[in-house]
Amino acid sequence: MKGTFDTPSILIIYTGGTIGMVEDRRTGALENYDFAHVRRWIPELDEFDYNIESYAFKPAIDSSDMEPANWAAIVKVIADNYEKYDGFVILHGTDTMSYTASALSFMLEGLAKPVILTGSQLPISKIRTDGRENLITAIEIAGARIGDRPEVPEVSLYFQNRLFRANRTTKRSAEALSAFRSYNYPPLAEVAYNLPAILQPEESPAELRIATKLSGGIELIKLFPGMGEEILRAMFSAPGLRAVVLETFGAGNAPTSEWFIRVIEEA
Numbered sequence: 001m002k003g004t005f006d007t008p009s010i011l012i013i014y015t016g017g018t019i020g021m022v023e024d025r026r027t028g029a030l031e032n033y034d035f036a037h038v039r040r041w042i043p044e045l046d047e048f049d050y051n052i053e054s055y056a057f058k059p060a061i062d063s064s065d066m067e068p069a070n071w072a073a074i075v076k077v078i079a080d081n082y083e084k085y086d087g088f089v090i091l092h093g094t095d096t097m098s099y100t101a102s103a104l105s106f107m108l109e110g111l112a113k114p115v116i117l118t119g120s121q122l123p124i125s126k127i128r129t130d131g132r133e134n135l136i137t138a139i140e141i142a143g144a145r146i147g148d149r150p151e152v153p154e155v156s157l158y159f160q161n162r163l164f165r166a167n168r169t170t171k172r173s174a175e176a177l178s179a180f181r182s183y184n185y186p187p188l189a190e191v192a193y194n195l196p197a198i199l200q201p202e203e204s205p206a207e208l209r210i211a212t213k214l215s216g217g218i219e220l221i222k223l224f225p226g227m228g229e230e231i232l233r234a235m236f237s238a239p240g241l242r243a244v245v246l247e248t249f250g251a252g253n254a255p256t257s258e259w260f261i262r263v264i265e266e267a
């Protein structure tokens with residue numbers, strides 16, 4: 001494994017989002033800046049005892065436009081650079097960051113190095129931007145080791161003082177700087193690392209395999225009181241439908257009415 005015991009090498013992969021935007025002082029409009037100039041906004045990057053390099057997607061992708069093909073492109077950048085770097089920090093818009101983070105956790109099989117997603121609520125040109133702290137800490141964690149092993153060898157999401165398992169996160173606020181939560185799994189780090197919660201590769205030495213063939217035809221159906229048979233039936237009749245994720249109530253409860261069970265059975 002390259003990098004062991006020497007200076008950690010980290011690749012920042014900039015995909016898009018507010019963390020890569022600056023505000024035009026005259027108009028207040030947000031614009032993407034050339035990510036190669038990130039040090040102008042975060043000069044602290046020069047203080048790191050790490051080799052830090054960056055790769056930017058061009059054009060930058062607002063996370064509302066992210067699609068499975070973009071996830072595959074990110075996974076490919078990681079796979080192509082896997083041997084060269086000890087850890088990866090992915091900068092991503094917050095709106096769909098949890099989707100990308102979850103997808104990556106399943107697309108990177110046998111992962112034995114940190115892949116950390118982060119972003120910001122405020123553009124990088126704001127003096128009190130949260131992007132600076134988020135990026136600096138994500139880089140620090142991506143290079144952290146216990147002996148010769150990375151401290152967090154899984155896909156995770158860092159935001160405002162907390163590191164979460166990627167596929168347990170959800171964006172809970174469009175305004176709060178503490179924008180993400182993991183409701184069903186403890187943080188992997190919060191001031192200190194939560195070592196028992198951190199995933200370790202199954203085999204040693206672990207070999208990275210990537211899965212980039214993703215299926216379409218998936219529907220998310222969120223149940224709500226008063227939904228009714230017709231609407232549910234129409235959702236199950238979508239052309240090309242292959243699988244449904246039912247977002248149910250509470251700990252996984254759904255109506256017990258006959259019509260509901262009938263529609264599910266028929267599907």
Ligand code: ASP
Pocket residue numbers: 016017018019061062063064092093094095096119120121
């Ligand atoms: N529109 C942005 C995005 O999700 C918002 C953000 O970065 O927080 O890409």
